[in-house]
Amino acid sequence: MKLQHLLLSLLLLAAAATSEALVQDFCVADLTLPATPSGYPCKKSVTAMDFAYSGLAAAGNTTNIIGAAVTPAFDAQFPGVNGLGLSIARLDLGPGGVIPLHSHPAGSELLVVIQGTITAGFISSFANTVYLKTLIKGDIMVFPQGLLHFQFNSGKGPALAFVSFGAQNPGLQITAFALFKNDLPTELVAKTTFLDEAQIKKLKGVLGGTN
Amino acid sequence: MKLQHLLLSLLLLAAAATSEALVQDFCVADLTLPATPSGYPCKKSVTAMDFAYSGLAAAGNTTNIIGAAVTPAFDAQFPGVNGLGLSIARLDLGPGGVIPLHSHPAGSELLVVIQGTITAGFISSFANTVYLKTLIKGDIMVFPQGLLHFQFNSGKGPALAFVSFGAQNPGLQITAFALFKNDLPTELVAKTTFLDEAQIKKLKGVLGGTN
């Protein structure tokens, strides 16, 4: 193929490759529009800024009841993941810190330890089997979708991990908050969990629940 | 963990659990907005009323040509199923009642008999094999997606069933209505079904078709 021929026919190129102008490679969320079951409608105009995010760079504040912080980069924080079926969060665990028992209704989780020692586990629904591992720097662990799991700092110093999810918004349901941090009547909690009412009232007091 | 510590650090909790406020657990349909291939956009504000529905509580009127009634709770009737991939309908079959041959283009079906005796069948595309069963109270039967099937009351009294679908809107195409209750020319129906024109015209007359 001659260069001359190339140059001469360049003007004809755009017309030939008409499909080029119409491809939708991604769908950065327009959070101002109502979501749909598949995610948010797509923003019209995007830049490289839409595909990167610095919100996980700073450590979360672990001076709290759980000695830990979860900093998500789900679709609401990081609209670039909209429609791509994955997201990420940062876990900071102070000494003794705990990510309490929880599940993600809409996605499996993959954890990688960056610093410190973390013990993690999940509970299968088959015979309620517990799968428990102590992980060090560089280790990874997977938590299948929807199953109860937890992580806690089992080392001496602080610990850091990143957790990826197979969904743009995996959800997060912390069992203790679901039970004790709302207006679900104490009697109902007792009836559906076998817990004593005194225990329930005590934790409702701590976590801010009523009834 | 001391209760005091818990109480003291309570103020810090909201900030730590930032992901809590952003989760989209469900997507109740806003039927006033255009649908998308994944369903309707999500309503902004929901209550428990959005997740329950009483429209299937009353028996359908079976005093009609088929001696039967189908009462659906698909997304259009029950917006709470939007995005969840399942729906339900109530089948009332008077004595001799029939749900005519039909298919659901977008979902498999699971029937449970609540009252009476129902004979149901579906036709596979492999050698046109017929799978036929007579079902009594408490029996269930599954009808694979897109295949022609039917149900009829094979007992003496009325019959009742609930049918679930693996789609928020499975669709419903009744073969006789598709053939005889529209303006598809008689000649075309004959050509594509082998039926006699006299038969077609007769049923067009009964069901309200033209041409």
Place this chain on the structure above:
Amino acid sequence: MKLQHLLLSLLLLAAAATSEALVQDFCVADLTLPATPSGYPCKKSVTAMDFAYSGLAAAGNTTNIIGAAVTPAFDAQFPGVNGLGLSIARLDLGPGGVIPLHSHPAGSELLVVIQGTITAGFISSFANTVYLKTLIKGDIMVFPQGLLHFQFNSGKGPALAFVSFGAQNPGLQITAFALFKNDLPTELVAKTTFLDEAQIKKLKGVLGGTN
């Protein structure tokens, strides 16, 4: 089209419609082979028996700790649903009976009340909001995938419901069993749920947990 012509050309028909013999309309589970992420391999030979099931016809035994019984027709019990993305279970609730707090990791749920009065609720992960409804005969309610929910008999006599799922095996994780019916150390349960150790030990005793 003449009947004669039809009859004469009949012999040629099989050759023309060659695709007929090769369609896979369904995939009844062969439970003797290892499952895959999409379900079980398909049985070679099937009959109408494979698509119907009588295992939900009899009431479950509710003379137990929860005064209730869950009788599933998931893929393992009813291989006909394999690959079809839906399944069903029967809920029997004696007077005072309760289906304890639980979630289904892999599917949303749709409940229809057949007899009695059932109060049901689920807990969203957004602000831990509780969605609670009392349902009577014929009412339906939907429980979005992966969220904690419960049902209990709030009437005087026995209650019966059928629950459909948008998965051939939705899973079932009962929170109290996950916490107290295994060998997860009491200290870990306390650390990840805020529950008192005495409470945990008491319920481990009741439900058969150790450690």
Place this chain on the structure above:
Amino acid sequence: MKLQHLLLSLLLLAAAATSEALVQDFCVADLTLPATPSGYPCKKSVTAMDFAYSGLAAAGNTTNIIGAAVTPAFDAQFPGVNGLGLSIARLDLGPGGVIPLHSHPAGSELLVVIQGTITAGFISSFANTVYLKTLIKGDIMVFPQGLLHFQFNSGKGPALAFVSFGAQNPGLQITAFALFKNDLPTELVAKTTFLDEAQIKKLKGVLGGTN
């Protein structure tokens, strides 16, 4: 980057790019193993022959009852499409030829006319609306999943089209065959279609049905 450096470090390359050896880019069907809901297990060893197929090159025999032939390249004929979610078939329509009313339970269809004039239509389940078009060479038409549709030669000479499907095995259920080419009792066909028994018996005779 110097060429020397490139050459020197070549030996180290294989170790670095370890993921290269493990990728599963495709999954050509091993038809000797049982299928699963997601398709057939993958063949171990493949060649370029597995991804191409000449079975659609020859015209189908249209000397038959419908004056037409459907030649499929679904997974069973063309194992290379396994797991890829698409397939194709060749339609030959002699003068007056008809592809009778049918549906594909598991995939939408896209037709392109290569030769002749074809009139095609599908019937929606909304008000049984008919969407009908006469297509010439180069025209395309789409038939949404699971809906009844048909094609016939509306020109003078033979016609040829290729139809693609959004499934490796879309299925094919021809309405007339489902009704009249099996052992479904005449009484049942009548009850579920409103057709006269005489009409049914006549077509059972023609198409080879019994009962």
Place this chain on the structure above:
Amino acid sequence: MKLQHLLLSLLLLAAAATSEALVQDFCVADLTLPATPSGYPCKKSVTAMDFAYSGLAAAGNTTNIIGAAVTPAFDAQFPGVNGLGLSIARLDLGPGGVIPLHSHPAGSELLVVIQGTITAGFISSFANTVYLKTLIKGDIMVFPQGLLHFQFNSGKGPALAFVSFGAQNPGLQITAFALFKNDLPTELVAKTTFLDEAQIKKLKGVLGGTN
């Protein structure tokens, strides 16, 4: 069933078959509204025109740098495929024409040769194996999702093919255009492809790239 009964009860029919009016069988794209990850919102009112398209009937102009033309019927050109998971394009290859090395990020491809001789190939990521075939009229070939592939006219006269995709918008990324037809700095192209800077600058000149 008597005809009289049929006629008498006809008035009751509409009420009974209430689900009929609410089915969403398809979702023709409304291109004036923002897309979502599952496609465009659905047009309110449709006709048969929305499901057919004549834009592929005319040969593309092959008097250009590649001696070929790709004419797509993706969702942007043919809104009827929205939500249906398939689309099509027309390939015209003049003598010596080439569809340059490219991939489709979001769908597998199935090619059927209509005229001429086409040599096609794709490159697997396993050991970079090349699968290469020369195809004649009526032959088909499949190109698995996301893999690099190409087609070129290996006969004497012009060639024509249709390519179907398992996505309503498969995307199209031509490697040479991605490398040389934008403002990606020459140094970066060299660093990430091992190509010489002189080669890169030459092709940037030909294809219209800068930097």
Place this chain on the structure above:
Amino acid sequence: MKLQHLLLSLLLLAAAATSEALVQDFCVADLTLPATPSGYPCKKSVTAMDFAYSGLAAAGNTTNIIGAAVTPAFDAQFPGVNGLGLSIARLDLGPGGVIPLHSHPAGSELLVVIQGTITAGFISSFANTVYLKTLIKGDIMVFPQGLLHFQFNSGKGPALAFVSFGAQNPGLQITAFALFKNDLPTELVAKTTFLDEAQIKKLKGVLGGTN
């Protein structure tokens, strides 16, 4: 509920909760069996070891042509991700190290920088737009499925990142290897990429290609 009652009815519990024993919460790959389109068949017996992996803990060897190493934990290395739709890899980039231009045919990618400074970019198929960002520790960036992208160390010291994928095996196709590290004839590479034959032969020499 009295404790006595609880204890007395304990024996009845197992029978009631029959679904507990049949749930399939996960599907750890049995790599000895043939894969299917949805992944590998499930291992019969699993332990906590199956859900964790230490293979990413050690830095990859970056003394090679690209000054970088990719260490994957896809299904083949880490069978615990089978069926869960996500995986991860470790990127080590020595000073000046580069992950060459590549794409993942089957999944989007999410990168988090753990150490150093990484410049990353991807190329859209719309007008071949380049999205380029320089990322520091804690920054994340997303790369939409199937699009060409690259990463290189733009800092002084070594750099480390983890990349998650929305697929258990996203695939990896390095453009330079696909072009120059196989037996694809030089003439064909030239024809389909516009590269000069001399350039192609040079890189085939470096990377080990033939023809």
